[in-house]
Amino acid sequence: MRFARSFGASLRDLTSGRRVALFADRAGLDAAEVVRASPLIRARSRTVELHGEVLQLGDWSLRSRRRCPICVQTDADDAGQIGIPAEWWATSRSWWDIRSIDVCPEHHVRMIDRCASCGSLHDWKSGLLVCRCGATNGPRVCIEGDPAFSRYVLGRLSLCHPTLVPVLDGMALDEAVRTAELLGASRLPWSPVKPKRTYADEVTDRLQGLRLALDWPAGLLKSLDELVAGYDLRPAQGLIAAYGWVYSEMCMGDVSQATSGLVAGVVREHAVRSGIIARDEDRLGGDVPETMTAKTAAKCLGYGYERTRRTLEQAGAIPTGSRRGVAFALDPSAVGRLSRREQSVPPSALLSIGRTQARKLLRDEGLRAAIRPDAGDQASALVGIISSLAMPGDRQANVPLSAACRNMSVPLAAACRGIIEGNVRVRLKGSEAGLRAVLVRQADLAPLRKPRDRMTVEAIARQSGLHHDAVRSLVRCGAFGEAERGQVAATAVRRFLDEHVTAAELSRDRNTSSTAIRRTLEKMGVVPAFGPPECRQLIYRRCDLPTIH
Ligand SMILES: [Zn+2]
Numbered sequence: 360m361r362f363a364r365s366f367g368a369s370l371r372d373l374t375s376g377r378r379v380a381l382f383a384d385r386a387g388l389d390a391a392e393v394v395r396a397s398p399l400i401r402a403r404s405r406t407v408e409l410h411g412e413v414l415q416l417g418d419w420s421l422r423s424r425r426r427c428p429i430c431v432q433t434d435a436d437d438a439g440q441i442g443i444p445a446e447w448w449a450t451s452r453s454w455w456d457i458r459s460i461d462v463c464p465e466h467h468v469r470m471i472d473r474c475a476s477c478g479s480l481h482d483w484k485s486g487l488l489v490c491r492c493g494a495t496n497g498p499r500v501c502i503e504g505d506p507a508f509s510r511y512v513l514g515r516l517s518l519c520h521p522t523l524v525p526v527l528d529g530m531a532l533d534e535a536v537r538t539a540e541l542l543g544a545s546r547l548p549w550s551p552v553k554p555k556r557t558y559a560d561e562v563t564d565r566l567q568g569l570r571l572a573l574d575w576p577a578g579l580l581k582s583l584d585e586l587v588a589g590y591d592l593r594p595a596q597g598l599i600a601a602y603g604w605v606y607s608e609m610c611m612g613d614v615s616q617a618t619s620g621l622v623a624g625v626v627r628e629h630a631v632r633s634g635i636i637a638r639d640e641d642r643l644g645g646d647v648p649e650t651m652t653a654k655t656a657a658k659c660l661g662y663g664y665e666r667t668r669r670t671l672e673q674a675g676a677i678p679t680g681s682r683r684g685v686a687f688a689l690d691p692s693a694v695g696r697l698s699r700r701e702q703s704v705p706p707s708a709l710l711s712i713g714r715t716q717a718r719k720l721l722r723d724e725g726l727r728a729a730i731r732p733d734a735g736d737q738a739s740a741l742v743g744i745i746s747s748l749a750m751p752g753d754r755q756a757n758v759p760l761s762a763a764c765r766n767m768s769v770p771l772a773a774a775c776r777g778i779i780e781g782n783v784r785v786r787l788k789g790s791e792a793g794l795r796a797v798l799v800r801q802a803d804l805a806p807l808r809k810p811r812d813r814m815t816v817e818a819i820a821r822q823s824g825l826h827h828d829a830v831r832s833l834v835r836c837g838a839f840g841e842a843e844r845g846q847v848a849a850t851a852v853r854r855f856l857d858e859h860v861t862a863a864e865l866s867r868d869r870n871t872s873s874t875a876i877r878r879t880l881e882k883m884g885v886v887p888a889f890g891p892p893e894c895r896q897l898i899y900r901r902c903d904l905p906t907i908h
């Protein structure tokens with residue numbers, strides 16, 4: 360910290376990656392190289408950039424000061440050889456803060472962030488060598504571990520010889536870490552939802568996941584064999600009954616497209632080979648098509664379940680081999696075509712919003728421009744355009760569109776325009792239909808807020824500190840320009856407040872009474888711009904006031 364302060368930066372600056380260039384300059388290092396090696400935190404996307412790779416903020420933490428006990432000891436020993444104090448030489452490595460690195464690749468021991476003697480968390484105020492309790496954190500606290508996954512991450516960051524894992528190497532590093540965790544958890548017994556994992560579980564999952572990824576796809580196929588072992592005994596049939604969360608969450612759920620794209624093909628192949636689905640049941644394509652349940656289709660069409668099923672059957676939209684009473688996946692474009700054919704469906708049902716709002720939405724100029732005039736049904740076309748922009752893995756898009764519009768006071772049409780223009784990021788919720796299925800990143804709506812250009816008397820009074828009655832009389836005499844339904848332009852209000860000052864304010868500044876101010880100014884020939892009887896407060900034009908030196 361003292362070092363950071365010595366060149367005008369705080370410890371926070373250093374640890375968050377700001378002023379790195381300055382730091383490098385002072386230390387006589389190549390600025391570009393240090394910037395590359397320093398974590399750069401992007402709070403908006405909740406990611407950290409390190410060595411040209413992107414990590415989730417959750418995978419990188421300064422909450423505690425992690426270290427490899429042997430690296431620290433080695434530093435101290437080296438210092439002894441050079442003949443300088445050990446605390447000058449013992450330094451943190453940039454990768455010690457990456458949580459998915461659990462084992463030092465050099466010493467094969469687990470990273471630690473607690474004092475072995477008093478149990479307190481090491482923080483950035485205490486040194487690396489000695490805990491605040493006085494205990495030294497030497498090699499005696501080492502626990503051995505498998506460095507394979509740490510090596511993989513460090514290889515990606517160009518900090519050690521790379522481990523080649525073709526199926527993970529094409530993904531962003533954060534996706535690769537997450538994918539390994541999920542793959543590793545697929546070895547667990549069948550469960551409809553992903554079992555809760557602790558930090559220690561995740562360490563094991565990542566190692567197991569890496570092994571599966573290195574033995575692709577044989578490793579996963581073997582895991583899947585074990586998963587479907589009890590399939591015949593389960594009451595329901597189908598892919599969820601066979602694979603549980605490995606299918607519902609990893610192939611269809613909120614995981615990144617990279618993960619689902621990798622896993623879905625293997626699960627499909629396995630399901631066909633094990634006789635769980637027929638080869639022509641195209642539910643799990645290589646790139647996982649967005650699907651829809653019959654219940655959602657019913658909502659879309661505005662029918663009851665039975666009529667929906669009949670309509671779908673007549674149109675041949677039900678996948679062959681799907682059994683009655685078992686959830687089956689539909690192609691949303693087929694349902695869309697069907698609903699367009701069923702003339703009776705009102706736009707509000709297609710959009711899943713109120714009738715007035717649907718009418719307003721379809722009358723919006725900007726949206727009409729985005730929908731091709733030959734698109735036929737405008738409501739379906741709009742839902743289609745928005746759905747096509749969805750990013751399946753975007754977990755941060757988690758607020759329903761209508762709720763986000765309400766929360767941020769943005770009209771629905773403006774939000775839809777924002778989505779189409781690519782300024783609002785979206786994801787689809789499979790269990791809903793129309794615009795109800797659209798989840799957005801709420802923060803993306805902030806720039807779409809209509810600027811508040813009209814102000815009411817109350818708003819002006821609140822902002823200026825003037826009395827209501829005074830504001831009302833100022834509005835009446837046109838001090839803020841033309842009033843429309845009792846409201847005036849905010850710019851005019853701002854200009855007025857910049858150019859005027861009340862006697863009350865002047866008296867406060869000068870520690871005297873309003874009456875004294877008025878009398879003094881009167882003597883100097885300055886009259887108020889507004890005052891009794893029309894306006895109950897004395898208001899002066901700033902330019903009329905004498906300059907006080
Ligand atoms: Zn080490």
Ligand SMILES: [Zn+2]
Binds near residue numbers: 477490491492493494
């Ligand atoms: Zn301690």
